[in-house]
Amino acid sequence: MPEAAGKRKAENEVNGEQPSKKGSAFNEFTGVFDGLVQDILGLLPKELPDESLAYIKKMCHYTCYGGKMTRGITVGATYADVARSRGEEPSEQAMFVAKVIGWCIEWLQACFLVLDDIMDESHTRRGQPCWYKLPEVKKMAINDGLILESCIFLLLKKHVKPYNVELYHNCVELFHEVSFQTELGQLLDMTTESPEGKLDFSRFTLERYKLIVKYKTAFYSFYLPVAAGLYLAGLTGEKDLELTKEITIAMGEYFQIQDDFLDCYGDPETIGKAGTDFWSSCQIGTDIQDKKCGWLCVQALMKCNEEQVEGIPKSVFESLLAKIYKRSK
Amino acid sequence: MPEAAGKRKAENEVNGEQPSKKGSAFNEFTGVFDGLVQDILGLLPKELPDESLAYIKKMCHYTCYGGKMTRGITVGATYADVARSRGEEPSEQAMFVAKVIGWCIEWLQACFLVLDDIMDESHTRRGQPCWYKLPEVKKMAINDGLILESCIFLLLKKHVKPYNVELYHNCVELFHEVSFQTELGQLLDMTTESPEGKLDFSRFTLERYKLIVKYKTAFYSFYLPVAAGLYLAGLTGEKDLELTKEITIAMGEYFQIQDDFLDCYGDPETIGKAGTDFWSSCQIGTDIQDKKCGWLCVQALMKCNEEQVEGIPKSVFESLLAKIYKRSK
Numbered sequence: 001m002p003e004a005a006g007k008r009k010a011e012n013e014v015n016g017e018q019p020s021k022k023g024s025a026f027n028e029f030t031g032v033f034d035g036l037v038q039d040i041l042g043l044l045p046k047e048l049p050d051e052s053l054a055y056i057k058k059m060c061h062y063t064c065y066g067g068k069m070t071r072g073i074t075v076g077a078t079y080a081d082v083a084r085s086r087g088e089e090p091s092e093q094a095m096f097v098a099k100v101i102g103w104c105i106e107w108l109q110a111c112f113l114v115l116d117d118i119m120d121e122s123h124t125r126r127g128q129p130c131w132y133k134l135p136e137v138k139k140m141a142i143n144d145g146l147i148l149e150s151c152i153f154l155l156l157k158k159h160v161k162p163y164n165v166e167l168y169h170n171c172v173e174l175f176h177e178v179s180f181q182t183e184l185g186q187l188l189d190m191t192t193e194s195p196e197g198k199l200d201f202s203r204f205t206l207e208r209y210k211l212i213v214k215y216k217t218a219f220y221s222f223y224l225p226v227a228a229g230l231y232l233a234g235l236t237g238e239k240d241l242e243l244t245k246e247i248t249i250a251m252g253e254y255f256q257i258q259d260d261f262l263d264c265y266g267d268p269e270t271i272g273k274a275g276t277d278f279w280s281s282c283q284i285g286t287d288i289q290d291k292k293c294g295w296l297c298v299q300a301l302m303k304c305n306e307e308q309v310e311g312i313p314k315s316v317f318e319s320l321l322a323k324i325y326k327r328s329k
Numbered sequence: 330m331p332e333a334a335g336k337r338k339a340e341n342e343v344n345g346e347q348p349s350k351k352g353s354a355f356n357e358f359t360g361v362f363d364g365l366v367q368d369i370l371g372l373l374p375k376e377l378p379d380e381s382l383a384y385i386k387k388m389c390h391y392t393c394y395g396g397k398m399t400r401g402i403t404v405g406a407t408y409a410d411v412a413r414s415r416g417e418e419p420s421e422q423a424m425f426v427a428k429v430i431g432w433c434i435e436w437l438q439a440c441f442l443v444l445d446d447i448m449d450e451s452h453t454r455r456g457q458p459c460w461y462k463l464p465e466v467k468k469m470a471i472n473d474g475l476i477l478e479s480c481i482f483l484l485l486k487k488h489v490k491p492y493n494v495e496l497y498h499n500c501v502e503l504f505h506e507v508s509f510q511t512e513l514g515q516l517l518d519m520t521t522e523s524p525e526g527k528l529d530f531s532r533f534t535l536e537r538y539k540l541i542v543k544y545k546t547a548f549y550s551f552y553l554p555v556a557a558g559l560y561l562a563g564l565t566g567e568k569d570l571e572l573t574k575e576i577t578i579a580m581g582e583y584f585q586i587q588d589d590f591l592d593c594y595g596d597p598e599t600i601g602k603a604g605t606d607f608w609s610s611c612q613i614g615t616d617i618q619d620k621k622c623g624w625l626c627v628q629a630l631m632k633c634n635e636e637q638v639e640g641i642p643k644s645v646f647e648s649l650l651a652k653i654y655k656r657s658k
């Protein structure tokens with residue numbers, strides 16, 4: 001995987017960091033990635049041509065590896081916290097399973113991002129062309145999204161099932177549940193931005209904003225990794241999970257509002273190519289131009305009364321919005 | 330569901346059949362459809378706006394209902410055959426579960442067809458515009474494909490899990506396995522037809538043809554319904570399933586070869602809009618023009634020696650092929 005390795009190095013160089021600076025949790029997590037890709041390739045039918053294996057290997061490296069990988073790392077962090085709170089040392093075996101489940105979240109995200117980029121007609125993602133933009137990929141990226149999703153269940157079956165079959169069944173249902181929530185969030189998002197192609201600011205309400213964020217981002221980014229870590233620690237009680245949901249959804253909301261704020265006011269040098277918003281194309285400063293139902297736009301609309309919004313043409317409102325929320329540099 | 334009901338009637342009228350002619354297995358199977366859609370809507374989060382429910386309901390009716398539904402019906406037929414071979418009457422409860430699993434196969438197919446039509450840039454499917462072609466859908470169809478897939482696991486969890494939890498776990502893994510095989514088949518198909526956009530007849534081998542058919546069509550269309558019926562009858566032995574795989578894959582091959590033959594020589598009046606190939610755009614007679622790795626093309630290439638294929642320009646070969654295999658009417 002020379003390309004992938006090269007990219008990782010380059011990314012660190014841009015941020016002026018040494019790989020070790022990212023901390024051992026990061027290194028331990030990324031350290032199992034190549035092995036998991038090999039596991040997937042090993043599970044492919046033997047009669048498949050080599051070119052198919054090479055294609056899937058390349059796709060996994062291109063689309064799953066990158067970004068901060070906070071989601072994936074959080075599974076092990078959660079499990080270890082619970083274990084230590086009980087005065088136990090996190091077991092090595094459980095920590096490996098945590099990494100596998102963590103990578104499954106990264107694979108799930110890769111599936112969503114590959115497909116979201118097609119739907120949004122984005123050009124770049126994490127500083128490189130979107131997967132579907134590659135000439136040898138194009139429309140195949142739609143099927144590739146499904147393959148990325150299938151990899152989740154290959155990995156869970158290979159590594160989690162032999163470790164603990166009940167945990168395996170719980171994880172499978174958790175991934176089904178959260179995938180569906182994210183798909184509903186994507187549906188909400190796309191029908192808010194342009195139901196039947198028309199932009200309608202009356203849909204940009206705070207209520208709708210929160211609903212989109214909850215379903216499209218918070219469940220898979222915040223609830224899923226923490227819930228998986230709790231499962232691994234044996235905490236599967238209804239009450240624990242409900243409380244976890246409440247807290248993680250609030251964290252997701254906070255994260256997205258901050259992300260929307262930084263989209264306008266963030267310092268590109270600091271936020272850089274790594275980006276904080278995995279759903280957008282990672283370019284800073286285009287939410288308003290893209291007519292997204294973002295936090296700033298919703299706040300501006302809340303300060304207008306109905307006639308003000310109705311009375312002015314959309315294009316004027318947009319440029320007004322862009323001027324009000326003009327970037328400091 | 331006035332539109333759906335209307336369409337069903339119209340379809341029967343075109344074929345000059347009364348609904349009852351389709352047999353009671355067909356009517357019993359289709360009879361549970363509306364209830365299953367209601368189940369899905371009932372499982373959506375309560376905070377979702379009504380328009381999202383309406384959208385999902387419309388999508389299920391538009392994309393899941395139609396065609397011969399042989400796949401879905403086969404689950405119950407298989408289970409009933411095994412039960413009767415044991416001198417037992419198929420239980421009513423088990424027959425309902427068979428219909429649920431059967432509909433899950435139809436939902437899976439809907440997912441694949443919605444996405445395949447986007448990738449193939451098809452225009453029509455089962456005599457109506459492809460789902461992605463609707464102005465209120467377009468690119469959202471990609472996410473809709475994922476939602477259709479998620480519906481499978483909602484239905485299995487609601488109806489199969491309380492009936493028999495082991496059957497439920499087996500079905501979940503079976504759907505994962507077969508989905509992945511179908512995705513690999515789609516990958517094989519797309520990289521055969523135009524790896525990096527270029528047409529290369531040297532890839533149109535009999536071996537490759539069989540591999541594509543096996544993975545893209547036979548597993549989900551033939552193995553999946555029969556295996557699910559066996560599971561329901563309690564037959565989950567490795568040997569039974571291996572034998573089932575062997576037989577159903579051979580059936581799938583036969584089906585696809587016949588389908589390819591009919592694409593060229595079939596009588597449009599007989600085959601009509603119902604179509605036999607769920608992967609193609611259901612228009613008869615365009616496989617050769619579409620440069621598909623079809624049975625006739627593979628057979629023609631087997632009659633040419635290498636120099637013959639190498640020596641003539643592709644376009645000449647294609648028109649030759651079209652002339653050799655010219656339709657009788």
Ligand SMILES: [Mg+2]
Pocket residue numbers: 116119120189279
């Ligand atoms: Mg998007």
Ligand SMILES: [Mg+2]
Pocket residue numbers: 259260263276277280287
């Ligand atoms: Mg953003």
Ligand SMILES: [Mg+2]
Pocket residue numbers: 116117120122279280281
């Ligand atoms: Mg996007």
Ligand SMILES: [Mg+2]
Pocket residue numbers: 445448449518608
């Ligand atoms: Mg196709």
Ligand SMILES: [Mg+2]
Pocket residue numbers: 588589592606609616
């Ligand atoms: Mg055909």
Ligand SMILES: [Mg+2]
Pocket residue numbers: 445446449451608609610
């Ligand atoms: Mg097609």
